[in-house]
Amino acid sequence: MEITKDSKQLIEDIGIRMEERLHISPLASRIYALLTLSASDGLTFEEIRETIEASKSSTSVNVNVLTQLGYITFYTKPGDRKRYFKVAKYxxxxxxxxxxxxxxxxxxxxxxxxxxxxxxxxxxxxxxxxxxxxxxxxxxxxxxxxxxxxxxxxxxxxxxxxx
Structure with a gap:
């Protein structure tokens, strides 16, 4: 997923605020910010990891935390083994x-x-x-x-x- 310099800055700005407001880790905050700005059909784990530039294990831990807290959800597509993550609507x-x-x-x-x-x-x-x-x-x-x-x-x- 290609991301612009302006998008990176906005993700950072949103991430800092979410970190303060939700009391979650900096990486979880940036993942939440990325998903907030992404298309409504969601992002795969790999797209999140590559865009945020984090390790697989760190990304996995933080995606799981966000999912458990109910901040994000995921769905799958028929015939596709990947999960697509997005911000929980409500x-x-x-x-x-x-x-x-x-x-x-x-x-x-x-x-x-x-x-x-x-x-x-x-x-x-x-x-x-x-x-x-x-x-x-x-x-x-x-x-x-x-x-x-x-x-x-x-x-x-x-x-x-x-x-």
Whole structure:
């Protein structure tokens, strides 16, 4: 697979962000980035290995990790023994659902902290009340946006299944 200098840089940029966001190895991040930018029909193991310029064993380990985590999937073609890897289509939806749950827990915790400080340390609460309110407001707005995105992706998925 021929890859341009610009494509390599974009793979690197996406890879760095995925490494931070998903907490996966640099190689797994670059593989994920490559598959994000590849055609929808996927890439073979060998195409991934050659493009990323990694050893067979390193590529294999990282492709397996990404598959086990559900970030990528694979399929085969009749009469072809090769696997074709691609980004899991609804990984973002599942990720957002987990993030939404995390936000709910964080909102609840901030509310408990605010209630505790109000009851136990009224002088501290009086001085810092706005910080707690700003934090709660931020978390609620973020959660609202996440929930809207989940709805949009869910509707897209439903419409796609009906086709």
């Amino acid at each position: 990984y973002q939806l599942e990720s957002l659902e987990l993030y939404n749950q995390s936000l709910t827990r964080e909102i609840e915790l901030v509310e408990k902290i605010n209630e505790y400080n109000k009851a136990q340390h009224p002088e501290k609460f009086a001085l810092e009340e706005s910080v707690g309110i700003i934090t709660q407001d931020y978390l609620r707005k973020t959660q609202s946006l996440v929930q809207e995105t989940i709805q949009s992706l869910s509707q897209f998925r439903k419409n796609e299944k009906e086709l």
